[in-house]
Amino acid sequence: MKTRYILAGTLALGAAIAAYQFTSFGSADAQTAPAVGAPLVQVIVPETLSPDAQIGKTGFDAICAACHGQNAAGRNGKGPPLVHKIYEPSHHGDESFQLAVQRGVRAHHWPFGNMPPVAGLTRADVVAIVAYVRELQRANGIN
Known part of the structure; x- marks a missing residue:
């Protein structure tokens, strides 16, 4: 059960970082950066x-x-x-x-x-x- 919470937290943190990087610079697409x-x-x-x-x-x-x-x-x-x-x-x-x-x-x-x-x-x-x-x-x- 504890492992499941750790995994869920890690995935949520990874998603938050990806979303921040995407919104911080307008796009994840290198052509529009x-x-x-x-x-x-x-x-x-x-x-x-x-x-x-x-x-x-x-x-x-x-x-x-x-x-x-x-x-x-x-x-x-x-x-x-x-x-x-x-x-x-x-x-x-x-x-x-x-x-x-x-x-x-x-x-x-x-x-x-x-x-x-x-x-x-x-x-x-x-x-x-x-x-x-x-x-x-x-x-x-x-x-």
């Missing part, structure tokens, strides 16, 4: 950015966009979108971005692997980058 490096979300970019966010955009484009994509839209197979509800301020506060840059991040929300620490960015650089990301998030309804 986004190409490696393609943006993962559509991002509305505000017409104007604050001076801090303009500075942050420069830093983001130079350092972060290689993985997190243009305008923080993510890059398939490279890194997650930061314009996403997972990164809203109430879940990932500004200090979490500081810590991610300093220490790196162990993969936990996305299947992209671990984020390594990012050398060469000061706290002030990250503050400006976060200002840019937060303005993008607000423009896309993420508060």
